Amino acid sequence: MFIRCENLVKIYKLVDDAELMALQGLDVEIAEGEMVGIVGASGSGKSTLMNVLGGLIQPTAGSVIVNGRPLLKLTEPQLDRYRRDEVGFVWQQSTRNLIPWLNALENVEYPMLMAGKSRQQARERATELLTLVDLEERMSHHIEMMSGGEQSRVAIAIALANNPSLLLADEPTGELDTRTAQLIYDLFRQLNRDLNLTTLIVSHDPGIARHVDRVISIRDGKLAGETIRSRPKPNSPDDNDKGDNNSEEEAEERFEELTVLDGTGRLQIPEEMRDEFGLVRRVRLERTDEGVLIKPIDQASSSENQPTKEIDAKQSPTSDKEGGRLRRWLRGDEG
Numbered sequence: 001m002f003i004r005c006e007n008l009v010k011i012y013k014l015v016d017d018a019e020l021m022a023l024q025g026l027d028v029e030i031a032e033g034e035m036v037g038i039v040g041a042s043g044s045g046k047s048t049l050m051n052v053l054g055g056l057i058q059p060t061a062g063s064v065i066v067n068g069r070p071l072l073k074l075t076e077p078q079l080d081r082y083r084r085d086e087v088g089f090v091w092q093q094s095t096r097n098l099i100p101w102l103n104a105l106e107n108v109e110y111p112m113l114m115a116g117k118s119r120q121q122a123r124e125r126a127t128e129l130l131t132l133v134d135l136e137e138r139m140s141h142h143i144e145m146m147s148g149g150e151q152s153r154v155a156i157a158i159a160l161a162n163n164p165s166l167l168l169a170d171e172p173t174g175e176l177d178t179r180t181a182q183l184i185y186d187l188f189r190q191l192n193r194d195l196n197l198t199t200l201i202v203s204h205d206p207g208i209a210r211h212v213d214r215v216i217s218i219r220d221g222k223l224a225g226e227t228i229r230s231r232p233k234p235n236s237p238d239d240n241d242k243g244d245n246n247s248e249e250e251a252e253e254r255f256e257e258l259t260v261l262d263g264t265g266r267l268q269i270p271e272e273m274r275d276e277f278g279l280v281r282r283v284r285l286e287r288t289d290e291g292v293l294i295k296p297i298d299q300a301s302s303s304e305n306q307p308t309k310e311i312d313a314k315q316s317p318t319s320d321k322e323g324g325r326l327r328r329w330l331r332g333d334e335g
């Protein structure tokens, strides 16, 4: 595994001694050369994960191994080297860090000159990088004269300057229109293939699954689910023969949303399913021929389930009576 996060926890200390648990025991594995999308509501911990993987913040607990390096155990100089040699970043609004009055070439050269490269080395590498992101015709254009998509390409070229093995992009297409975003995803894919670049892209775009190998979704600082591309099974062995009439069907991609088990066997059942099937607090697991069935407990007949039922009833506006009983029960007035 190129990246392995186990039980990753990140707690931010807030001003008034309060704490915020941004990652709550996250388990993620990513193979070398894989291109993965990361989705999740705002505040679910996506950027925190990217910062941890980039070596920019230390997690509070758990383990992260990237390309054989245990990030929690690295010394400061080792972490510096990791950030410098191993990782490329495309940050949210990274185009704002470009210098508007310099041209594309100068913008890519600038960080390399700061890092001590000679003018000639920087020029050669910058030319190479801008060619890689399909901007060879636009190198002498000033940033302020470039479109949003072109500016993103310049930011990506800069991220690739150190020839990283891991590319982290945090909402790189957030400010682009759909068509331009599509082209940027295509570019990420091309770089992923040509450079064998393990690539993680945080996105709000629900359509990201089409552009990546796998999408992982994060909820409340934990891995909640995965979407994979599922290939339809071939109907018969002859399918490989010619079957031009099949190609259209084959081109149609299917996606399958999977739920993830953590290392201790816990899984999260989506809220819609819990609501639909009345899965509250306790459920019954039954073995069937196909697998494990998660069944609601028949609440009326289950006395042990009563407190849960009444808490539920309390939240319903039509059951004041039950709510009153619950309150009395909580006070201990009622057995």
Ligand code: ADP
Pocket: 012, 013, 014, 020, 021, 022, 040, 041, 042, 043, 044, 045, 046, 047, 048, 049
């Ligand atoms: P996302 O990128 O999914 O929107 P973040 O990783 O940025 O989520 O944030 C996760 C949670 O951690 C949020 O509640 C956010 O407010 C909090 N958070 C992020 N960075 C910091 C920080 N430097 N200090 C304190 N809290 C933070």
Ligand code: MG
Pocket: 046, 047, 048, 170
């Ligand atoms: Mg974020």
